[in-house]
Amino acid sequence: MKLTRNVFNSMTGKTDERNLIKKPRPKDTRKSSSRRGYGNTWRKVRVEVLRNNNIPKEQWPLYDVDHNPPYNPSIEPNHRKYTLIPRLHADHSKKTANHDVLRDNAGRFIKKN
Secondary structure (H helix, E strand, O other), rough: OOOOEEEOOOOOOEEEEOOOOOOOOOOOOOOOOOOOOOHHHHHEEEEEHHHHOOOOOOHHHHHEEEEEEEOOOOOOOHHOOOOOEEEEEEHHHHHHHHOOOOOOOOOOEEEOO
C-alpha cells in the first residue's frame, strides 16, 4: 500500500511527494477551559461580543474572541474589563502565536515574564 501521494506545488511549479500518515496530536496538558477562566460566564460574554459585532449566529463557530491585552486571570479575571475583538480562528491563532506568547527555539510555548 502506498503511503504517499504526489501533490502539485503552485509555489515551485513542481510536484512534491506528501506523506499520507499524519502524526498524532500531542496530548493537551493544559487545565480544562473552565479552570483557565473560560467557563459559563465566558461563553455568555463571547455571545455578547459576537452579537454586538453583527456576526451571524451560523458563523459563530468560525470565530474566536481575542482579549487585548492577553487574558490573564491572575491579574484580571473579569473578561469584560478587556478589549474583546472577534477574529476568525486562523487570524486569532496567528495573532496569539506572534504577539501574545513566546516560543523557545524548538517552537514550544513558554511563559512571558
